[in-house]
Amino acid sequence: MKMLSTVLVMLLAVCAGTAFAQDFPHKTIRYIVPWPPGGGADVLARMLSPRLSEALGQQIVIDNRGGAAGNIGAELAAKSPPDGYTIVFAYSGTHAINPSIYSKMPFKESDFAPIIWLSSVPQVIVVHPSLPVTTVRELIALAKAKPGQLSYGSSGSGAINHLAGELFNMMAGTRLIHVPYKGGGPAAIALLSGEITLILGEPASIVQHVKAGKLRAIAVTSARHALAMPELPTVAEAGVPGYEVTSWNGILIPAGAPADVIKRLNGELNKIISAPDMHARMIEFGYEPVGGPPEKFGEHIRAEIAKWAPVVKAAGVRVD
DSSP: OHHHHHHHHHHHHHHHHHHHHHHOOSSOEEEEESSOTTSHHHHHHHHHHHHHHHHHTSOEEEEEOOOGGGHHHHHHHHTSOSSSSEEEEEEHIIIIIHHHHBSSOSSOGGGEEEEEEEEEEEOEEEEOTTSSOSSHHHHHHHHHHSTTTOEEEESSTTSHHHHHHHHHHHHHTOOOEEEEOSSHHHHHHHHHHTSSSEEEEOHHHHHHHHHTTSSEEEEEOSSSOOSSOTTSOBHHHHTOTTOOOEEEEEEEEETTOOHHHHHHHHHHHHHHHHSHHHHHHHHHTTOEEOOOOHHHHHHHHHHHHHHHHHHHHHHTOOBO
């Protein structure tokens, strides 16, 4: 009798899970973006959310929660109910670098379950037009002639574009001064106003300004040419051999969310980013689509945490 009761409980649980998945979603989904409006994360989230809303038949509401290099928004997501109605934009700086930089992290990576690895994103070295440089070699020469006088902005202390600048300093022998902002959008605005000298930014937050002639792009940080700006050399080609930094974006959900919900979201998002028009649009803005199963994204996050830990230690970057 006891065994029969156990079997019945298990069957009810399976049926309840199946019913939940079939009923999902029946209300609005909150999409937390841990960065202010206008930056690369916000651009990609707003690019994809209308398609996801259409596929799911429910509204997707973007909730921008910037600060602490993504930690504030990520913490909010980690503490949200794991019912499938909160998802969060995942960025390499927040999930792969912050654990090595912040002495007290407000969340653990185990607080999340992966949904999808959306894209790889090369950073672009962009300077204010008033700066008399058009190449990486010229930038290095000017920085060495004026040590400590050229500044670069980032989307926050510990963000990948912060470490990209620190790595550039280490490998090129320069002393660019880091100025943190609360996101890629504010950093781009600071560069436009001449408040800082350059940024290592995501194409999405700067490409329109480059096309308008308001900013000058001189190189990409990836190992190969960026699909969005194939005319630009890599930093390694242009004067710093061996230099390579590529960020990534994806979507996570609070741990404990139903497996069938994760499967549904993963399937819909894979369809969205592989659609020819969306694929082309993402590339135009500097996002190189990846996709695949949730497990692929989870493995990548773990590998990235291991990769960046020694770089952070060597750079001596720490946020208390």
